Structure formats: C-alpha cells, structure tokens
Amino acid sequence: MEGDQRALHASSFGAAAAEYAEHRPDYARAAVHWALALAPGPRVLDLGAGTGKLTATLVALGVDVVAVEPDPAMLGELRRSLPAVRASAGGAEAIPLPDACVDAVLAGNAMHWFDMAVAGPEIARVLTPGGVLAGLWNVLDDRVDWVAGLTQVGGSAAVGPRDTAAGWRAETANAHRPRTGAAPRFGAPEQAEFPHGQRRTADSLVATLATRAGMLVMPEREREATLDRIRGFLASVPQTGRGEFTLPMLTGVLRTRRL
Structure with a gap:
C-alpha cells in the first residue's frame, strides 16, 4: 500500500469509532x-490503542498500562470505557512519553499502520533495555470452510489478506526481516498464534466487517453492495443463517526484544 493510501486508511477509523468499540x-x-x-x-504501553480493545485485556491482566492513540474519536471511546487508564493523544512516530519508561510496547491490529522507519527508533527510545515490542493481530481462521467462503465473497476491502490466517502466515513468513524496527535496535522476532473466537450474529458480523478500513474509505454505493453480498452469503450458510454463532479467529503475535 502506497504512503498516501495507507494514511487514508489509517485515518478512517474515527468516523466509525462507536461502531468499532461495539463490534x-x-x-x-x-x-x-x-x-x-x-x-x-509490568509497565506496558498500548500503542495505537484505538478504542481500548487490547487495553482492556491488559487492565484485566493487572499490568501497569498506558495507552496512546492519535485519533481523537477513538481516544474518546477509550477514555469513556476505561476512565481509570492513563490515555494520551499521540502516535507511534512521536510517542508522548519519556525515555526508557516502559517494559513492553504492544500494538493491537495497529503496527501495520506505523511508519517503522520513524516509529522503530521512537519505540526503542521509550523501552527499557531488554523490553519487548509485540504486534498482535486478530485474523479470521479461513481453515474453516464457511470462513474461507466469507473471505471470497467479502473481497479484500472487507476481509483483506492480512485479516485471514493464510494472510497472517504469509506476512510473517519472513519474520527475520520484520517491520518492527531497525535490526540494531531489536533482536530476531518470534511469532505464535492462539485460537480465539467472537460470538456474533449475521447482523453483528456485517457491522464488524463494516469497520474495516477498506470498507470505511469505499464509496457508499459500493460499500452497501459489498455488505449486501455478505448478508446474502451469511443467510445461506447453515452455521450463520440463524441466531448466534462463534466466529473462528486466531490472535497472531509477532514479538521481539530491544537490544
């Protein structure tokens, strides 16, 4: 994705901040x-924290978490849902924290938006020596037949390559040359994936897919046509046609340590 296009996609979420937080x-x-x-x-920075999806899990684990998010609407949702968390406006390329102040930097479905040529040194700056940088991505488990069908019907805007298990594995196949910063600052990365799931209905899954960046920047007529196509597919699948179901997912993780 070219720089201008990436910036457009990365800045699209604020218009759907409430829907993002809900779905x-x-x-x-x-x-x-x-x-x-x-x-x-125990000191953790949730970088590109969005509406606080990862932040909430970190809070539940009892770590000392601070959140940083550049979009005002997304940050507003985070502060509304997690008022006790210290949350600041800022981005990965200019982190509003002092040097060596956190032991880990985590980014949930966000690191692919960072300009790592600039963000890598910034992340290294706020990490203690030996601190951890980890990107986490929730991806659809397209080893499941109906999920694979959904990815074909939805197309790259609703379900991009990065958003599937196959796409995650392809992108991390060359993890020895990661996007996690310059080699002198970070060690060799490790990767792992963990089963995950989300209770959905057909309507709520459509609402979830509508918060994808590719959908948010799409012309309205094209977006509605794509969502209608997804609705029709979900109505035709026994697993999703009636009531609630579990959407099969994985949480993939790429982690590395500051040298």
Whole structure:
C-alpha cells in the first residue's frame, strides 16, 4: 500500500469509532500473556490503542498500562470505557512519553499502520533495555470452510489478506526481516498464534466487517453492495443463517526484544 493510501486508511477509523468499540473483538488472553512473557517488568504501553480493545485485556491482566492513540474519536471511546487508564493523544512516530519508561510496547491490529522507519527508533527510545515490542493481530481462521467462503465473497476491502490466517502466515513468513524496527535496535522476532473466537450474529458480523478500513474509505454505493453480498452469503450458510454463532479467529503475535 502506497504512503498516501495507507494514511487514508489509517485515518478512517474515527468516523466509525462507536461502531468499532461495539463490534471489534478483544484479543486472546493467552496471546497477550505470550507477548508479555519476556518483558522485564509490568509497565506496558498500548500503542495505537484505538478504542481500548487490547487495553482492556491488559487492565484485566493487572499490568501497569498506558495507552496512546492519535485519533481523537477513538481516544474518546477509550477514555469513556476505561476512565481509570492513563490515555494520551499521540502516535507511534512521536510517542508522548519519556525515555526508557516502559517494559513492553504492544500494538493491537495497529503496527501495520506505523511508519517503522520513524516509529522503530521512537519505540526503542521509550523501552527499557531488554523490553519487548509485540504486534498482535486478530485474523479470521479461513481453515474453516464457511470462513474461507466469507473471505471470497467479502473481497479484500472487507476481509483483506492480512485479516485471514493464510494472510497472517504469509506476512510473517519472513519474520527475520520484520517491520518492527531497525535490526540494531531489536533482536530476531518470534511469532505464535492462539485460537480465539467472537460470538456474533449475521447482523453483528456485517457491522464488524463494516469497520474495516477498506470498507470505511469505499464509496457508499459500493460499500452497501459489498455488505449486501455478505448478508446474502451469511443467510445461506447453515452455521450463520440463524441466531448466534462463534466466529473462528486466531490472535497472531509477532514479538521481539530491544537490544
């Protein structure tokens, strides 16, 4: 994705902040445990925190968390739902925190939006030596037949390659050359994935997919046509045609340590 297009997609979420807060999933707790397992202490920065999906899991785990988010509407939702969390406006390229103040930096479905040429040194600056940087991504488990069908019907805007298990594995296949910062600042990355799921109805799954960046920047007529196509598919599938179901997902994690 070109820089201008990436910036457009990255800045699209604020227009749907309330819907994002309502419909986007949390993260598999085992995945967050694994992301933090090598951290030398309990101080964690949730970077690009959005409406606080990952922040809430970190709070539940009892760590000392601070959140940083650039979009005012997304930050407003985070502050509304998690008023006790210290949350600041800012981005990965200019983190409003002092040097060596956190033991881990986590980013939930956000690191692909960072300009890592700038963000890598910034993240290294706020991390203690030996601190952990980890990106987490919730992806659809397209090893399940009906989920694979959904990815075909929805297309790349609603269900992009990064948003599926196959896409996650392809993107992390060359993890020895990660997007997590310059090699002198961070060690070799590790990756893992953890089963996850979200209780959905057909309507709430459509609402979830409507919060994807590719959908938010799409012309309205095209977006409605895509969502109608997804509704028709979900109505035709026995697993999703009636009532609630579990959407099969994985939480993938890529972690590395500051040298």
